[in-house]
Amino acid sequence: MKDELVRGTAWNGTIRVFAARTTALVSELQRRHDTYPTATAALGRTATAAAMMGAMLKGEEKLTVQVKGDGPIGQIVVNATAGGQVRGYVDYPHVHLPSNAQGKLDVAGAVGTTGYLNITKDLGLKEPYRGSIPLVSGELAEDFTYYFAASEQTPSAVGLGVLVDTDNSVLHAGGFIVQVMPGIEDDQVARLEQAVGSMPHVTTLLDQGKDAVGILKLLVGDDLTIHETIEPVFECFCTRDRVERTLISLGQEELQKLIDEDGQAEVKCHFCNEDYRFEAAELEELLKKAMF
Template identity: 65%
Template sequence: MQDYLLRATALNGKVRAFAILTKQLVEELRSRHQTTPTATAALGRTASAAAMMGAMLKGDERLTVQVKGGGPIGQIVVDADARGEVRGYVGNPDVDLPLNAVGKLDVAGAVGTDGFLYVTKDLGLKEPYSGSIPIISGELAEDFTYYFAKSEQTPSAVALGVLVDVDYTVKTAGGFIVQLLPGLTDKEISEIEQQLSQIPPITTLLERGEDLESILKTLLPDVQILERREDVRFQCKCSRDRVERTMISLGRAELESLLEEEGRAELVCHFCNEKYQFTGDDLRELIQQL
């Protein structure tokens, strides 16, 4: 099934919800960065959350999520925008830990809990919006829940999951965000909390074939689907032209030194692992532009 995202509402607009299937997106990230299962799960959970947060934006707005928990995975960085375009990477794609106490991939052990989760939004204003929270779990869903409560003052429930197959490919991935808006009664909040406490893990639901519509219906019986988007995908912003401009920004002395000492250059994009090769002639052409 193709990746897609749902935007929904319930209880007369007093609840808003997002749900996403990201199997293809997370597999693309895994394939490009050759991540271990634990790194795949950490990067995939972050990418799923960022993609849903991107769907909360408009037009050319975009955001960057950084997770720096002090663990062996290093930092996790994911960009997402309002058009469904997502890219990301982890500092150490080779991190490999034993399963945790309940027999699951030890995402928290890889991420760590000695650091912060940062969200930076480019909303087209003079200064970007930035918010951050201390990492409280390292499992990431709980950390995004805490972020919404503390940085955006919106009580939310976040579920994220990545199921990795025996051959290390992504079997399924996705998540949901349920946000409680002003006007809810204590009884309504209690009913939603009860449904959230009883629902199985998101990967369990997706693996047994449930679609996002039925998952949201289980959580919010009166849910109304406002939008179904099938434009969620991996998309990097890098290009040969952008890389050339980066090279030129190094300055004449640096480029001449590179030409003399190496005779060539190679730049690799963090986000997509694309390699850009520059021969000696390429470097001379760049120097002539300075």
């Protein structure tokens, strides 16, 4: 099945809902960065959350999620757009830890429990929106839940899951975000809390064949209106032209130094792991452009 991301409302607009299946997206991230299972789960959960948060944006708006904990994987960085394009990386992809007490991948151990979750939104304004909260668990779903409440003042429930096979392949990945809107009744809040509390794990539901709408119906019932369905996909924005412009921006002195000392330049994109190699003659051409 293809990946999907749905955006909707429920209960007469008093709840805003998002759900996604991101198995192919997380598989592509795993392949490109050769992440080990625990790092795959951490990057995959972050990418899934970022994709759903991207669906909260409009038009050309985009966001960056940075998880910076004190665990061995270092920082996680994910970009997402309103159209479902996602890219991301983790500083140290070759991290795999023993299972936690629940027999699950120890994402909190890899991410760390001390640090920050930072969100930057490019909304087309003069200055981007920035929100930041301290990590509360390192398991990430709880951290995003706290972010929405503390930074955006929107009570939310977030579920994220990535299931990795013994051969390091991604079996299932997905998640949901349910947000309470003004006007909701107390008994509805209690009903929602009960539904979230009794919810099976996201990857269990995906393994049972549930799609994104099926996951949401477990939370809110049939009183659900879907406003948009998109396919979240891995897409990097790097191109050779962009890399050339970056090299030109280094200035004449730095470019001449590359030519004299190395005779070539190699630039690797953090987000997609693509290599861009420039031989001395190509650098000479860029040097000419840097002079004007």
